[in-house]
Amino acid sequence: MPLHPEIATIVANLPAPPEGPIDPAFLRADEESHVAAPADRLPLHAVDDAVAAAPSGDVPVRIYTPAEADSYGVIVYFHGGAFFLGSLDTHDHVARALAKETGCRVISVGYRLAPEHRFPAGLTDCYGVVRWVSEHGRDLNRDGTTLAVAGDSSGGTFAAAVAAMAHDDGFTAITxxxxxYPSLDLDFDEDRYASLRENATGYGLETAGLKPFNAFYLDSGADPADPLVSPIKREDLSGLPAALVITAEYDPLRDEGELYGRRLTEAGVEARISRYAGANHGFVANFGWIPEYHAAFTETRAFLAPVTAGATGAGQR
Incomplete structure (x- = not known):
């Protein structure tokens, strides 16, 4: 199907990017200026700011409790933003929707950003918070079953990398x-995946912008050949946690996400690949108010539910 008409209208009216080098401070301020006022956000039972004492140091987190209950499954969420953008506030609405739809307690991670912090600072923060959640399960009223990692775009990179780090450490708590729409291969040669050419222009995220936007991360010491930077380069995917890989039809990163899902399945990992028709990169964060794309949250709920967590397959939306 064509690009969803509501998305197409907004994409067609996006302002041209500013000329000259990318200014992280300017883009961060612009993002923050669009954050909804607290009174306009999706209400939940409780939203609390806290600090996770991780091995890398204190990491700010925001804890979203959807409703009062004796115990909860837990999702540790990593926001997107090409490793140099995004915050607890800019992705607050995603964490709220994730908590509301899944019924899980969501822990959103305010990890350190490039270029101010060199690789692997942000990744280390994310992994440290997952370990902290596991160690403080009683304090968080964790139910002892679901402990998921989740992320959008570059946050998806971190989620996949954290799952691999945990496996290699013998840490088996991640379920x-x-x-x-994860970024899983930071080698942006457009001949690597057909979607980098097919969706190169006109859909919001453009292939030509991938290198400059990710340069802050790569220049901070992240090597695209490192499987912790490009998780698709990990040779052995066996033993990793069950995966839900959600992609967008009109995303340059579509094919690498779907290839990763297929490779997981080939390695014996329970995986579901779900492509959302008419969607572009960022649709969960930017267009979750459109009912057919809000379905990504309800699909996540079904994936995490004990009765369906073992389901494997591929879906189209």
Whole structure:
């Protein structure tokens, strides 16, 4: 199907990017200026700011409790933003929707950003918070079942990398990984995946912008050949947690996400690949108010539910 008409209208009216070098401070301020006022956000039972004492140091987190209950499954969520953008506030609405729809307690991670912090600072923060959640399960009223990692775009990179780090450390508490249009291969040669050419222009995220936007991360010491930077380069995917890989039809990163899902299945990992028709990169964060794309949250709920967590397959939306 064509690009969803509501998305197409907004994409057609996006302002031209500013000329000259990318200014992280300017883009961060612009993002923050669009954050909804607290009174306009999706209400939940409780939203609390806290600090996770991780091995890398204190990491700010925001804890979203959807409703009062004796115990909860937990999702540790990593926001997107090409490793240099995004915050607890800019992705607050995603974490709220994720908590509301899944019934899980969501822990959103305010990890350190490039270029101010060199690789692997942000990744280390994310992994440290997952370990902290596991160690403080009683304090968080964790139910002892679901402990998922989830992320959108570059946050999906971190979710996949954290799942791999945990496996290699013998840390088996992570039960699921949820990857929303993840960036899994930071080698941006457009001949590597057909979607880098097919969706190169006109859909919001453009292929030509991938290198400059990710340069802050790569220049901070992240090597695209490192499987912790490009998780698709990991040779052995066996033993990783069950995965839900959600992709967008009109996303340059579509094919690498779907290839990763297929490779997981080939390695014996329970995986579901779900492509959303008419959607572009960022649709979960930017267009979750459109009912057919809000379905990504309800699909996540079904994936995490104990009765369906073992389901494997591929879907189209």
């Amino acid at each position: 699921h990984q949820v990857l929303y």
